[in-house]
Amino acid sequence: MKNTNKKVKIYFILLVLEFFILISIFFLNPEMINQKNYILLCINFLLAIGAFSTKLLIGLFASLFLVFAYGSLILYKAIFEGFFRCTFTQDYFWLLVFPIIAYTSGQLGDYIHKSSIIIRDLKQKVKILVRVDDLTGLNNKQKFYEDLYDEMHRAKRHDFDLVVMMVKIMFFSELVSIYGEDKTNDVICLMVKNIEEVLRAEDKKYRLERDTFTFILPNTDIKGAEVIKDRLRKSLDQITLTTGQKQEKLNFNFKIGILLYDKKFDDVLEFKQKLEKELEYDV
């Protein structure tokens, strides 16, 4: 990645330098300023854009075609029109410029493309590897499924009780549109603080979606879970946001669902689905 970035910089500077030299040559040799050279300069400009936005190979092919066509034109003039005032700056010069411009801009385009692919791949990797929600510091969905699987197995093997609790903030997108992204994030952080006070240290806490939290409560039976549920609801209902000097009571509605693991199945997705269904009964 570092290497690719370096190469992008090098080729960008090279391309700018090439055009700078090209234009400087025109200024230093005013006899070069004519219609033919202006057209050739424009063609080089188009060549650079073309090679940059496609890829190196296409650029090289375009320059191959241009070199051949332009070379043939000079040759035709030399044979049939007795055109012998061929000078390096006027004629041969362009045969070199085409491939150089095509190569530099093609490489620049290719390296930029390469680094964007690297970034895309890295993003995908991060998505897979990351286990923490960046706002709340709670674990995320991936970690939830992993842990749930482990806990289900443990509960089954050692015959423990296992309860999973889900908290969903209702009408989340409306809340965001009313209070704004920042304020909503502040509330979520406050919620997490309250949740951590209510739950035990050994309970595992996750933020599954933007509006959904889940907690794995090992060694907890359904009665215990009901107690925690009530305590949690009270705690969440009392959330007040302090901005500057004023305190603001925000109307957030929650649904809380709890589900006891009955040790009959192992599928985490099925378990989560059932847990979501439980939310419907929290009326």
Add this chain to the structure above:
Amino acid sequence: MLKVIDYIFIYSLFAIWILLLFNVRLSFAGYSFFLKMEEKKIDIIKGVSNYPTVSILVPAHNEEKVIERSILSMLKLDYPREKLEIIVINDNSTDKTGEILQDLKSKYPSGNLKIITTNAQNGGKGKANALNIGLGHAKGEYIVVYDADNTPEVMSLRYLVHEIISSKEYGAAIGKFRTRNKDTNLLTRFINIETLSFQWMIQGGRWKLFKLCLLPGTNFIVKRKLLEEIGGWDPRAIAEDTELSIRIYLKGYRIAFIPKAVSWEQEPETLRVWLRQRNRWVKGNIYVLNKYLFSSLKGFSPIIIDLFYRFLESFLFLSAVIASDIIFLLGISNIRKISLPGNFIIIWFLAYILFVLEISINLTMEKGEYNLNNFLIVLLMYFTYCQCWIVVCITGICSYIKDTVLKREHAWYKTERF
């Protein structure tokens, strides 16, 4: 008033221009073939439901330096073992080739390795003869030929089989060969670039444009039935691959190109060996031209037009280069000067830039081959390696004429190994 020398000069300019034009066209065609190959999804495992039986022929004459590794890599080929036999023709070797082969046979009893050792009567008459002997012992429906220095990639045989059975009009299919010893010295680096460009431009480009391909002498598969119909390899041909290709086309079949079937081979590491090997190619090609073009026309096929074109191409190029070199020498030594007023360095300038561009494009198609080192080698190649080819062509032609006048048998030179 134009003088004779002017006309010769205009001719050479025009000839070179035509060749440049054709090469630009071939580069485009080669690239579009490359794109087609990239997009083509070949499922070599599921694509073939019933694997045909295959016999691999490996002619070996004094190959002790390379034969073991080559046979080992062929034993590792991913192909149903019961459908594959490897036949090595130990052609009058005087070194340890025979012992190495016997050793391999005992070490790998399940490898289906057959060793045919020739004697003074039937052996020692060149590659074509050895291949014919091998063909007599082969049982497979398809024949695959690898040179004794070839180490094919594990999947390459599957690709070859997949390609040849994909169309009834294919009489043979060829794979791509790469240079194993490319980093040894400057010569092998030149050869590496040459072989890559040759395969993408000449083989790939011509396949795309005209559906024409020539057998490269190694890493190819051919229908056994077809081989028997056309009477096997011509033992008198020293470019037996080109000669066989022509007969395959004359029979109405085509030769397909599948670059995914890769085999790595060893290229000459010294100029002397290189010159002798290329000399043989030139002589072999003249033999083919003589057999099919200058003698009675033995049937009409696109390959004959191609052959005629190739002859013209070589003739045009060689005559143009020699003529312009002579004119150049006459000019600088003040003996004769052209009276045309134009500035003609342009044609060399143009040829050089096009050459560098075309080779660069071909190298870009091959992963990892387009780097600064190779680019610098390409810049150098035009003035060195390519000029050596002119020498090879001239000496090859002279040697062929000498052999014909003296009624000598054209000797088959086996490339030395390193």
